[in-house]
Amino acid sequence: MAKQIEVSDLDAYYGSHKAIEGITMTVEPRSVTAFIGPSGCGKSTFLRTLNRMHEVIPGARVQGKIMLEDQDLYDKDVDPVSVRRTVGMVFQRPNPFPTMSIFDNVAAGLRLNGRISKSEAQGIVETSLKDANLWNEVKDRLNKPGSGLSGGQQQRLCIARAIAVSPAVLLMDEPCSALDPISTLAIEDLIAKLKNDYTIVIVTHNMQQAARVSDRTAFFNLAGQGQPGKLVEMDETSKIFTNPTQKATEDYITGRFG
Amino acid sequence: MTMSPSVITPVSFNRRLKNRVVQGLVWLAFILAVIPLISVIWLVVKNGLARFDTEFLTHSMRNIGARDAGGGAYHAILGTLEQVGLATLISVPVGLLTAIYLVEYGQGRRLARSISFFVDVMTGIPSVVAGLFILAFWVLVLGLGYSGFAGALALSILMMPTVVRSTEEMLRLVPNELREASYALGVPKWKTILRIVLPTAFTGIITGIMLAIARVAGETAPLLLTVFITDSINTDPFTGPQMGLPLYIFDQMGRPNDTAIDRAWAGALTLILFVMLLNLAARIIAWWRSPAKGR
Numbered sequence: 049m050a051k052q053i054e055v056s057d058l059d060a061y062y063g064s065h066k067a068i069e070g071i072t073m074t075v076e077p078r079s080v081t082a083f084i085g086p087s088g089c090g091k092s093t094f095l096r097t098l099n100r101m102h103e104v105i106p107g108a109r110v111q112g113k114i115m116l117e118d119q120d121l122y123d124k125d126v127d128p129v130s131v132r133r134t135v136g137m138v139f140q141r142p143n144p145f146p147t148m149s150i151f152d153n154v155a156a157g158l159r160l161n162g163r164i165s166k167s168e169a170q171g172i173v174e175t176s177l178k179d180a181n182l183w184n185e186v187k188d189r190l191n192k193p194g195s196g197l198s199g200g201q202q203q204r205l206c207i208a209r210a211i212a213v214s215p216a217v218l219l220m221d222e223p224c225s226a227l228d229p230i231s232t233l234a235i236e237d238l239i240a241k242l243k244n245d246y247t248i249v250i251v252t253h254n255m256q257q258a259a260r261v262s263d264r265t266a267f268f269n270l271a272g273q274g275q276p277g278k279l280v281e282m283d284e285t286s287k288i289f290t291n292p293t294q295k296a297t298e299d300y301i302t303g304r305f306g
Numbered sequence: 307m308t309m310s311p312s313v314i315t316p317v318s319f320n321r322r323l324k325n326r327v328v329q330g331l332v333w334l335a336f337i338l339a340v341i342p343l344i345s346v347i348w349l350v351v352k353n354g355l356a357r358f359d360t361e362f363l364t365h366s367m368r369n370i371g372a373r374d375a376g377g378g379a380y381h382a383i384l385g386t387l388e389q390v391g392l393a394t395l396i397s398v399p400v401g402l403l404t405a406i407y408l409v410e411y412g413q414g415r416r417l418a419r420s421i422s423f424f425v426d427v428m429t430g431i432p433s434v435v436a437g438l439f440i441l442a443f444w445v446l447v448l449g450l451g452y453s454g455f456a457g458a459l460a461l462s463i464l465m466m467p468t469v470v471r472s473t474e475e476m477l478r479l480v481p482n483e484l485r486e487a488s489y490a491l492g493v494p495k496w497k498t499i500l501r502i503v504l505p506t507a508f509t510g511i512i513t514g515i516m517l518a519i520a521r522v523a524g525e526t527a528p529l530l531l532t533v534f535i536t537d538s539i540n541t542d543p544f545t546g547p548q549m550g551l552p553l554y555i556f557d558q559m560g561r562p563n564d565t566a567i568d569r570a571w572a573g574a575l576t577l578i579l580f581v582m583l584l585n586l587a588a589r590i591i592a593w594w595r596s597p598a599k600g601r
């Protein structure tokens with residue numbers, strides 16, 4: 049079940065270094081939201097605050113408020129582990145578990161989070177792999193190690209692993225940057241399909257990709273070296289790419305900097 | 307930058323020559339390193355085979371007169387298995403948990419830094435000192451007497467830092483991305499360590515443990531001070547002196563008769579075989595658990 053995210057006045061720190069500042073935005077359910085901006089402006093940092101992965105890094109902390117529908121993610125009674133079950137994540141580099149087979153990789157989230165029956169696992173693994181457009185390629189070798197797949201297949205395996213625990217939101221941090229164009233297209237098709245069921249947030253360095261897959265786009269920027277990154281503007285993707293309100297956004301998407 | 311026009315030239319004579327010379331040196335170094343190893347094995351096998359028989363493996367030295375042939379190392383093999391086994395039981399859990407704390411939870415905390423420092427100090431303890439410590443503390447102050455267990459305690463002092471260091475190294479090799487992938491699935495940290503990190507590092511950890519066992523299996527000095535020496539079978543590692551293979555070799559070598567010297571060589575052969583079996587076991591486990599095998 050897709051959910052809406054509402055962020056208000058969010059700052060994130062690494063130790064004493066403030067990486068992002070004053071971010072306020074709404075991420076709509078059943079849609080794809082793209083984050084764009086130059087390197088180091090805090091896109092990954094912000095993405096990781098959305099499922100409380102930011103605080104995994106020693107010394108990292110967050111100030112501000114994030115509401116997932118009516119749940120305050122940073123309420124002190126909230127268990128970060130349960131937040132991550134609801135808000136899944138796909139990383140820049142495909143990272144299947146090397147000791148596990150393809151099947152076990154997809155079933156990992158379910159198995160590690162509690163006992164499930166073999167037949168139940170089989171059903172979920174099959175639907176997840178089908179949803180990740182990978183089933184036909186791997187159905188005959190489910191017991192082979194996941195690390196034997198190609199980069200693009202591995203990334204789709206990681207997506208299958210993430211959706212197998214049926215999260216409400218799926219965060220993707222440059223999921224295609226390590227992939228070839230064909231695999232990238234496969235993932236983009238997949239994103240278009242998944243947005244019917246999930247709230248999807250994707251960080252990308254590729255403008256065309258943002259234009260192709262997203263419904264709304266947020267542009268991040270930093271004022272200067274050592275300054276915290278900020279949200280410059282956020283709007284319908286078509287508006288951002290044809291008629292942005294801010295000069296910085298226009299400069300960035302037309303390739304004048306970044 | 308001045309560069310000659312780009313012409314593709316064959317490898318110059320000079321480079322070929324240098325390549326040859328360095329290759330030769332590398333081979334020479336390799337041969338120099340292997341000579342002692344081969345000659346030790348050859349000598350031990352040649353001298354050890356004379357008495358490496360069923361009697362040797364199944365009999366103790368009880369009632370064997372000073373000049374008698376016969377007798378065996380059964381009591382020593384048994385003792386070594388028990389002492390090393392107990393030392394492993396003590397040092398592996400402690401070492402493993404210490405390494406997990408250092409890598410997964412310590413993260414530059416003062417406690418982690420001081421533990422790390424003491425592990426380094428422990429690595430440098432001479433084995434005699436470990437034996438002396440157990441002799442003074444366990445045998446004399448607590449008055450618990452010589453026993454296989456006292457020897458196991460001394461051996462575990464020597465094993466622990468090795469286990470900690472090798473496990474630590476293996477855990478650090480596990481990419482952080484795997485931990486993050488697991489957290490992102492909503493898996494708690496302890497379960498991530500147990501089900502993702504440890505299995506990924508498993509083969510390396512096992513190899514490290516086997517090497518640590520092999521290291522202490524041949525220790526003589528600490529056993530001399532804690533286990534003492536006996537000619538009879540003592541199956542109970544908790545009471546009374548025991549024997550061990552290194553002690554057996556030491557004891558037999560010290561006797562004046564050729565029959566004893568032969569037994570010492572056979573004991574050395576047994577010890578080397580024991581260590582080799584351990585290494586083999588480590589390799590089999592590594593192969594069996596290797597993901598590349600594609601179960």
Ligand SMILES: Nc1ncnc2c1ncn2[C@@H]1O[C@H](COP(=O)(O)OP(=O)(O)O)[C@@H](O)[C@H]1O
Pocket residue numbers: 062065067085086087088089090091092093094105
């Ligand atoms: N693990 C970390 N420790 C300390 N600083 C970090 C860490 N990760 C990122 N940063 C800093 O936070 C800022 C934002 O980085 P990041 O979120 O990775 O940007 P982006 O994903 O937009 O390229 C950068 O200045 C970076 O140096």
Ligand SMILES: [Mg+2]
Pocket residue numbers: 091092093221
């Ligand atoms: Mg990034």
